[in-house]
Amino acid sequence: MQIRLSKREWIAVTVGSLLGAATALFIHQQYNRSDSSTRGDLLGMMPPDASAVVFADVAVLRNAPFVRQLFAWAPEPQPDEDYTQFLKETNFNYERDLDHLAIAFKKAGRESTFFAVADGRFDRQRISALAAKSGSVERRGSREIFAVGENRGGGKINFTFLSDSRMALSDRNDLGQILSARKRSDDMMEWHARFERLAGSPIFAVIRQGAAPGETLSEQAPGGLASPELSAMLDQLQWITLAGKLESDRLRVVTEGESTSEETTRRLADLLNGVFALAQAGLNDARTRQQLDPSLREAYLALLKSADVTKLDRGDTQSVRVVFEITPGFLEAVRRSSLGSTSAAPAKPAAGDTLHPKKGGHS
Incomplete structure (x- = not known):
């Protein structure tokens, strides 16, 4: 059945729609x-x-x-x-x-x-x-x-x-x-x-220079994960920002370090890429495969593979940015591991849980 509207009725509908859209935009x-x-x-x-x-x-x-x-x-x-x-x-x-x-x-x-x-x-x-x-x-x-x-x-x-x-x-x-x-x-x-x-x-x-984030990292990191070189380099940065952005059912984490020295940011980017590569190699080690819950190991690997390291020129400073995502699949693997369910079969990633490097983010 077709609905026929007169010219006056079409005008009324159009004006009403525009007013509704304008009201919604104003409220937003x-x-x-x-x-x-x-x-x-x-x-x-x-x-x-x-x-x-x-x-x-x-x-x-x-x-x-x-x-x-x-x-x-x-x-x-x-x-x-x-x-x-x-x-x-x-x-x-x-x-x-x-x-x-x-x-x-x-x-x-x-x-x-x-x-x-x-x-x-x-x-x-x-x-x-x-x-x-x-x-x-x-x-x-x-x-x-x-x-x-x-x-x-x-x-x-x-x-x-x-x-x-x-x-x-x-x-x-x-x-x-x-x-x-x-x-x-x-x-x-x-x-x-x-x-x-x-x-x-x-x-x-x-975090501003003077807060000694590298010193804090050295004090808090487990012995096997402590990196004196990384800690010393963090203390050379003028600013560090860490942000979490919600994207549906996951958290996108963006961290950025700024320095007036291009040499410092270049070395930091190289060091971070090396740390991520070594961590992946460690998770693929035969001994780690035996000791670590399979689903947790896969979750850590997915997290590391998703990490994206980029360098940015911000004019007065040079920056190194690291972006990664924490998904429901990662949280579930950590939860199961904390409950000691090592005998359970590895959980299959939920739809959309596959992690991919994401560039960009905060401007």
Whole structure:
């Protein structure tokens, strides 16, 4: 059956469709603008003398299929007694109520301090009452600053409400000074250039020279995976960024190291390619084949084969970028291995789980 519309009816339908599309576009732009503004506000509050800054759009991560699968597969931790009591008295559950979080770390020698700003749904009255009861509160200017003891150690966490939906926290005693300090635009310019590059990622970290990432890698890496040469080279970089971008049911990880020296980035790219090749050779070793769960070994091999190392010219700096994907198949292999199911047959990759090198990403 054909539907015949008069000229007036066609005009009405066309105008209605255009209005609907314009409304949808306006809502989409307003949402993205609001989200971008929130991110910019939080990152703009980070102190410029930080060694590293971490940002997480928890609201986006919470609803992502990859993150839901990750939490479904990960062992569920037993609730801490103190946290259970805190939840009962404040009705704040970070898994449900936290939306955005930005944290700045400052390293001084072997010590590290933090300053954080968090957005979420807070019951301000109940949280303030609990903090005043279990800690102390003082007024500094127009702000009430609370201090509560940490569960472990003798330190204190200081926090204040910037609004009903935003809090600032630090383990430093000068929280008020951090918030009121004037930031020079040139101090923040280099930070914001990196933040802008990572605008499409709901979770990322930016590390500045002086944070000694190579030293940290040497301390944390297992003995067989420690690389003094790689650690020393990381400490020569001016900036390191690490970002996770959600793509359907998988996480695309993009890490980039910047240096003013082209020689440093060339050597780093060669070293990383060599490390990946050696790791693949190690996984193909006969002894490794006997000792490692077959499905886990295949998952590691797929991850290594997916890694793509490229060099970029960013004008003032030269960069080395490494891109790889973490898929549901990889998570499942790790989960099965952690449960000790070595007797199970290797899992076949799910459709779309095959990893391929992906170039590009953040601009």
